[in-house]
Amino acid sequence: MSGRVTRSGALHLAAHLAAIAIAAFAVSRVLSPASTGDVNFLVWIVAGALLHDLVLLPMYSLADIVMRLTIADHPMRRRPAVNYLRAPALISLVLMLVYAPTIFNRNPGNFERVSGRPQPTHPLEAWLWITVALFAIAALVAGVGALRGRRRAVDR
């Protein structure tokens, strides 16, 4: 039994060392003078993980807590009202996160120079309209749900 544990332990260690060796090779290729030779690359990999885990995630978690405290939901309610804000807000923020360079018009000159046209039809406006539409749909669904709930209560 103990022999097996040792063997699986050795395999476990070997697999980790192999993955680290591949990563070390990849890093050496990026940092080689033939490539760009920029340590910046490593900083970006580590910074990405730190920014997500210690900034982005705590920020949206905090926003969620604030939202839940603001909207006093009855804990036993079948469809907590907070979700009618949560869903459109999350979808809108994900679009913003992914398309931030376009929405905030980073490098517009460069864009026009290479593509021969201005930035796609006012990305900020497009994003705002999408956001408005998402919240409107959520409000509609919430309204229909509330009406139905009231009707059910009256029927009873």
Next chain:
Amino acid sequence: MLKLIPKDPPPGPSQRDFWYSPLRGPWLTSFLGSLLLVALTIIAATGFLSHLAYAPDIGQNALIPRSGSFDWLFVDWPTGFPWLYAVTQGLHVTIGFATVPLLLAKLWSVIPRLFEWPPVRGPVHALERLTLLMLVGGGIFQFATGIANVQLYYPFHFSFLVAHYYGAWIFLSALVLHVGVKLPTIRRAYRERGVLKPLIDDLTRDRDNMEPDAGNYLVAPVPEHTTITRRGLLGVVGASSAALLVTTGGQSVGGPFRRLAVLAPRGGDINFPVNKTASAAGVTRKLVGSHWRLALKGAKPVELSREQLLAMPQATYALPIACVEGWSSTQRWTGVRLRDLAAAAGADEDMIAQVGSLQPRGVLRRATLTPGQVGDERSLLALKVNGRDLPLDHGYPARIIVPGLPGVHNTKWVAAITFQRA
């Protein structure tokens, strides 16, 4: 040194009861991870196919310095399927964008593990945590650099191509390891909870539907009231992915969907996008005037004017231009077959063709075509598009168009084609 770490976690996220979501647990992470794995497999495979499509093994095509030892992996990119690169790269970019919500949800589901106490239990555990940094940092890096590149946004100083290619090595080696290590956990979660049952159980919203606390950091010891169900969480993730799919995919699919791609750089109202304008490339009207000649270099060097080229047998094909940035657009191109030009220069059928542009600067002002690409009957030196002379921004006086070839290798403003042995 490990003895210096206090036994009890400090107040804060390392305390298990700091975490309170009733959703977290091995099943949820396994389920999100399984979906993510499917998406990542498509993204990684199409990414490496794109590397292959650039034929980095011939001429000066290699934009990432070659390491030599992997040359045996290269096979010629086929010309038989003109839509091939449009599909593989469209999938790479569109699925890549749509996977972001899934990645965020997966990371959210495991965040308590980041703060597990003690942070390091020994040398092997330290290695494990290093590979997790490769996994999370590498994954975020791949998505962030790819998404920035598609939007022509370069806040970094390193070469995108080199970093994105080797970033994939770091991420994927950690991913393969992670899947291998977690396979028993995933199988146990599915065996004990069922693959889809926790989603169905959600409807009853019973506290009993929570995953059992196995003493690790995933399951909250003191959960709060459920405000969103597992179904709800997956629904929001799916809706976010759908929103990204709709606002991005149209630039690749084209047709009526292009108008829906309101946020994508090459979507919206333009049907025939330009990758790089003549003015950005430094190509002026003067360079392409009546004195322009195409130089064919081979056994019999020839120089041809645009009139002479137009007097040669012309062929017309509808072929897509598909960009590495994920957009594509199919147009009707008319011009001289490359194999007729090769014959005119006295080239053999097994020769590669080095195509050079008038463009004075930039690594992509030249591209090398394989013998198979030169020999395909649909491979053209296009002089016209949709029945009219090429616009300057699309490569007037002449450009290459080869079925299935990545967009930038369809060289614009062609000045010379050299036929030679590989």
